[in-house]
Amino acid sequence: MSLASVVSRPANWTERLSETQFAYLMLVPVFLLLGVIAIWPLLSTFRLSLFADNLTGASTVGEFVGLQNYVELLTGQREAILPRPFIDLSQPFRSALPVTLIFAVVSVLLETLLGFAAALVLDQEFRGRRWFRVALILPWAVPIVIQGMIFYLMFAPGIGFATDPLSAWGIFGETPLTNSFDSLAIIIIADVWKTTAFMTLLILAGLQSIDRSLYEVGRVAGASKWQQFKMITLPLVLPAVLVAMLFRSINAMRVFGLIETVSDCGTVPSLSCMVVSSFSSGRYGTSAAIAFLTAAIIGGAVMIYIVQFARGQAEVI
Amino acid sequence: MAQRGGDRNRRGGDERRRQYARTIGTDGGPSSVSRRRFVEAAGAAGIVAGLGGCITSNGGGGGAQEGEIDVGEVPDEPITLQWAASEQEAGQSDKIVSALHEAGMPENIDINFLSGGNVTSDRQNQYEQWLAADREKPDLLRMDNGWTIPFIVRDRILNLERVLSDETVDRVKNNYFEMSVQTAMDPQENTLHAIPLWMGLPTMQYRKDLVEQAGYDPDGQNWATESMSWQRFSEITADVMQQQGMNYGYTFQADVYAGLSCCDFNEFMSGWGGAYFGGVENLFGPIGDRPVTINEPPVHDSIRMVRTFIHGSNAPNTLNQYAGNIAPVSVLNWTEQSSMRPFSNGETIMHRNWPYSINVNGAPDAFGENLGVMPIPYAVSADEAEYAGTGGPVAALGGWHVAINPNTQNMAAAVAAVEAATKDSFNFALFEILGQIPPKPDLLDTQRARDVPVMGRYMDALQVAGQNAIARPVTVVWPDQSRQVAQAVNSAYAGDVAPEQAMADLEQTMEQIEESA
Numbered sequence: 070m071s072l073a074s075v076v077s078r079p080a081n082w083t084e085r086l087s088e089t090q091f092a093y094l095m096l097v098p099v100f101l102l103l104g105v106i107a108i109w110p111l112l113s114t115f116r117l118s119l120f121a122d123n124l125t126g127a128s129t130v131g132e133f134v135g136l137q138n139y140v141e142l143l144t145g146q147r148e149a150i151l152p153r154p155f156i157d158l159s160q161p162f163r164s165a166l167p168v169t170l171i172f173a174v175v176s177v178l179l180e181t182l183l184g185f186a187a188a189l190v191l192d193q194e195f196r197g198r199r200w201f202r203v204a205l206i207l208p209w210a211v212p213i214v215i216q217g218m219i220f221y222l223m224f225a226p227g228i229g230f231a232t233d234p235l236s237a238w239g240i241f242g243e244t245p246l247t248n249s250f251d252s253l254a255i256i257i258i259a260d261v262w263k264t265t266a267f268m269t270l271l272i273l274a275g276l277q278s279i280d281r282s283l284y285e286v287g288r289v290a291g292a293s294k295w296q297q298f299k300m301i302t303l304p305l306v307l308p309a310v311l312v313a314m315l316f317r318s319i320n321a322m323r324v325f326g327l328i329e330t331v332s333d334c335g336t337v338p339s340l341s342c343m344v345v346s347s348f349s350s351g352r353y354g355t356s357a358a359i360a361f362l363t364a365a366i367i368g369g370a371v372m373i374y375i376v377q378f379a380r381g382q383a384e385v386i
Numbered sequence: 387m388a389q390r391g392g393d394r395n396r397r398g399g400d401e402r403r404r405q406y407a408r409t410i411g412t413d414g415g416p417s418s419v420s421r422r423r424f425v426e427a428a429g430a431a432g433i434v435a436g437l438g439g440c441i442t443s444n445g446g447g448g449g450a451q452e453g454e455i456d457v458g459e460v461p462d463e464p465i466t467l468q469w470a471a472s473e474q475e476a477g478q479s480d481k482i483v484s485a486l487h488e489a490g491m492p493e494n495i496d497i498n499f500l501s502g503g504n505v506t507s508d509r510q511n512q513y514e515q516w517l518a519a520d521r522e523k524p525d526l527l528r529m530d531n532g533w534t535i536p537f538i539v540r541d542r543i544l545n546l547e548r549v550l551s552d553e554t555v556d557r558v559k560n561n562y563f564e565m566s567v568q569t570a571m572d573p574q575e576n577t578l579h580a581i582p583l584w585m586g587l588p589t590m591q592y593r594k595d596l597v598e599q600a601g602y603d604p605d606g607q608n609w610a611t612e613s614m615s616w617q618r619f620s621e622i623t624a625d626v627m628q629q630q631g632m633n634y635g636y637t638f639q640a641d642v643y644a645g646l647s648c649c650d651f652n653e654f655m656s657g658w659g660g661a662y663f664g665g666v667e668n669l670f671g672p673i674g675d676r677p678v679t680i681n682e683p684p685v686h687d688s689i690r691m692v693r694t695f696i697h698g699s700n701a702p703n704t705l706n707q708y709a710g711n712i713a714p715v716s717v718l719n720w721t722e723q724s725s726m727r728p729f730s731n732g733e734t735i736m737h738r739n740w741p742y743s744i745n746v747n748g749a750p751d752a753f754g755e756n757l758g759v760m761p762i763p764y765a766v767s768a769d770e771a772e773y774a775g776t777g778g779p780v781a782a783l784g785g786w787h788v789a790i791n792p793n794t795q796n797m798a799a800a801v802a803a804v805e806a807a808t809k810d811s812f813n814f815a816l817f818e819i820l821g822q823i824p825p826k827p828d829l830l831d832t833q834r835a836r837d838v839p840v841m842g843r844y845m846d847a848l849q850v851a852g853q854n855a856i857a858r859p860v861t862v863v864w865p866d867q868s869r870q871v872a873q874a875v876n877s878a879y880a881g882d883v884a885p886e887q888a889m890a891d892l893e894q895t896m897e898q899i900e901e902s903a
Contacts, residue, residue: 124862124903127541129518149898150866152873226716227728244718247642247876335642335873349511350865351536 111364118357130354138358147355152346153249153338155359162250165338165359166366172253172339173321176260181314183261184268189302191269192276209266217330220259221246224331252332259327264320268313275309276302308378315374322367340366455548457798465799466496468524469788470513475528476501478819485815489806495799497526506530507644517542517791525794526803529580529787531569532648535670535860538572538579543789546578549801554808558582565666565857566825570787573670573861579789581807584822586784587851588649589844590619591729591743592736594758600626604758610847613761613779616657616691617708619736624709626735635712636695636736637725640879645721647871648858649782650738654692656780657764659771660684662859662871662896666775669859674900679773680871681886681893684766689878689885691765696879703885712736718880738762740784741841741848745821748840759844761851781851782858785825817841827852863903870895 086094118138121131141147148154154164161167191202208216223231224245235241245251279302287297325341328334334342340363348356469475475482476499483497502509510533516524517537529537537543547555555578559567562582570580594604602622604610614622623635639650655661661679663669668676679685690705696717698710717725722739729737730747737743748757761779771777788807790800806812813824814834821841829835830849836842858864870892878888 122902124536125539149870149895150902152869225724226719227714227724242880243715244880246719247880248882333642335869346869349507351514351540351862352866 111361114357114364115361117353118361120354122352122354124351134354138354139362142355142358142362150347150350150352150355151338151343152335155343162253163338165340165343168249168253168338169322169324169340172257172260172324173318176257176264176321177314177317179257179261180265180268180317181310183265184272184313185310187265187269188272188276191273205269206266208263209270211263213263213326214330216259216263217327220255220262220331224255246332247336249336252337256324256327256331256337259331260321260324264317268317271313272306272310275306278309279305311374311378315371318370318374319367322363322370453548455797457549457801460492460495460798460802462494464494464496465796466498467526467796467799467803469497469499469526469528469803470502470509470524471499471528473501474820475499481819482816485812485819486803486806488815489809489812491803491806492799495802497803500524502528506532513537514542517793520793522791522793522795525791525796525800527789527791528583529789531566531582531783531785531787532644532858532860533865534570534580534787534789535573536862536864537789538570539862542792543579544792545572546581546790546804549790549797550578550805554805558808561828562825563827563852563855565783565855566785568670569783569857569860570789580787581789581804582825583786583788583807584813584816585825585852585855586740586786587823587848587855588653588738588740588762588781588784589744589759589847589851590736590738590762591747592758592760593732593734593753593756595753595756596630596632596735597622597626597758600629602626604760609758609760610844611761611850613850614763616763616765619763620695620709620712623712623736627712630735632733632735634714634728634734636738637713637720637728637734638717638738639721639725640692640717640876641719641721641724642872642876643721644868644872646875647868649784651688651871651875652782652856652858653738653762653780654688655685656776656856657762657766657778658684658688658691659766659773659777660688661773661776662867665773666856669857671861673861673863673903676900678893678896678900680896681889684772685889686885688765689875689888692879693881693885697881701881703881718876741821741823744844745840748843755843759847761847761854775856779850779854781855783855785823823848823852861903863899866899866902867896870899 083091083094117130119133119135121134121137123129123131138147142155145154145156148157151165153168154160156166157164158167161171187205191198191205211219221229223229224241226232226244226246232241232243232245235245236243241251241254242248245255283301283305284297287301292300323341324339325334325345328337328339328342334346340359344356344360344363347359479497479499482499486495486497487493502512510530513527513529514537527543529543534543558578558581563585566582566585567578570582571578592604597604600622619636626632627635639645652662660682663676664679687705690703691708692713693701694704694708694710695713696711696715697704699706699708700710704710714728722743726737726739726743726746728734729739729743730752737747744757744759747753748755748759762781764777764779766777768777788804790797790804794800810824810826810829813826813829816822817824817829817835818838821838823841824830824835827849830845830852836845841848858868874883874888874892874895877883878885883891
């Protein structure tokens, strides 16, 4: 066997693979890695969620109960053991799933709108643009605990400067950090303050990738500023906006640290809060079920986005 | 643990793949699955898989603990035990180890105090993870008496009656504050699983100078030992506030947190003769087979009283016979540190807090001897209260125990250390070094205790608090119940819900939790 034949064997072997087979081959290391660090814990969590809580025994979980944890969570039978109801549409600001969805939708929408506006401004040439960019990104660099403390101190009664005037105007109560509605609003504001910079940067990157000659063509064709935005900017930057929204939505639906530092999980219950609090109580089966439900909800939203995005891309092509 | 995947650089990757295909001679034509779709699907799978976080089963603990363990002799070679403690102990480790040696721990045993966080629930979660994973270290664990029983029930810590002498066990059961020992025992088997190290006894701390300037005589009227009623307390506070022109009269803790359910609310409620589960005999169970008595008139009245203190007697659901507006609305968002701040700053007359606050505010460079300490006021006497252990100057019991990790590889040394920790000399040493109150009533009434700087001045009031201490109802379901209590009570104090409605809802929830165990 000559050296040349040995060396050329791998190339020959891969050459015989189809496109699909080759793609799978390239993805094997990624799947192995995901299998170890992501899929195995996910499956393990799902397995754990099929067992009853065991508060009085030495073992971590009790007997196998199938999907009972999920059924009882979704039908409201676990409300007593959770900081707040899991789903209660009659009190959407006090139950975990509505609170999480409200937080995610409102904060991501506000961040997208503000981020888009800021990105449009930063996309223009003006003096001091570099300093403006630095100032804009500063909140994004603030650690979440510091961010939480800033807003806690702003609204803490007796210390915070924001509580008294906002309370006097009837916007918030006297102790907003112990009121679910007020605290949720404050946490949304805190999140928007920090994360708008993230959206701005991603959208700005999208804006700057647009071929400037398209605007020249638009101007020559007599398009107004609004028409240029609608016909050129928006369609071309939309993929970047959607990707940014996707990542923000995933993060927003896992909100926990900000709640714990500004208020607490009993006042503003998110899905992640429920996972942590039930875990801390030793209710591992319930905790795992909520964790898996959270993952499923987020995963479902991601899949919808990806399918829609792929469809949109196909139409563009 | 959460991983996030993505389909980054898709287009660039596709282009490179096409170039590669051309190089190696594959056709590059249409296939059944487009590369783009394939990579998108893989990216989506990665994202979905990464979102789940990770909660894994850790197996279990040790199982039922029966029979004596022959721990043998302490080996002669140097041994270093790990003791999960706090930064206070870690900072004074040399003195504490010396005290243990003086109390009989062999000289070849040294102790490495692990400095843990000050948030008790974080420590509880940490221990749960360590012990559920059968870790051999730390050998010794400092445990809050507010959550030791769940560790006992789940066989996470060693039954000390298997390793300590009968004489030591009897000494602990007979010579310590009974309520404190009960929080270290298996509620069903009555076996000892931890040794009380020190007690947290809340008191009413006040500005003696301001009160005296207003014409009151705390010493002559024996405020330190003869607890006053809440009504008189409110009247005095309001009067001193007015005379001194102060904004805050009384600060305490009513945030939505464990401290409200275990302690502040427990004291208000018990001082009115109310109880969570009837008398003290039901504090630690049986879960699901004890009455939930939270929705009763004494509890409603205690809430009305607190609302009067905060909102004044003109607000709804308040009591006319009490002086109002003595506490700021901020108490609804205050815990120990935040409520102590205005007191330490000289803005408050009365302040409810734990003994560490006495050390802080009674120091010579703070208020010194102008700090007064008295037992928590009450609304009804113990004789008038319906449930045993309630009424009178009830003080919520705090404090910490030491327990042995059943997986330790230094069992004999750990037992020797715990044995030494039961000695009077060690209790005194902890009091002198860290101001931690001995868990033995006899030690509080000694000259050595009275000689301790700052704290020693207030031994009379602390003894009354110790005699009237009531533990929180610690069971495996208490964490869930505690959360619900804190939310309901804070809402009722704030006026979001009427006391009767809040307690009726809470009663129902607590009964459901009782059934869930």
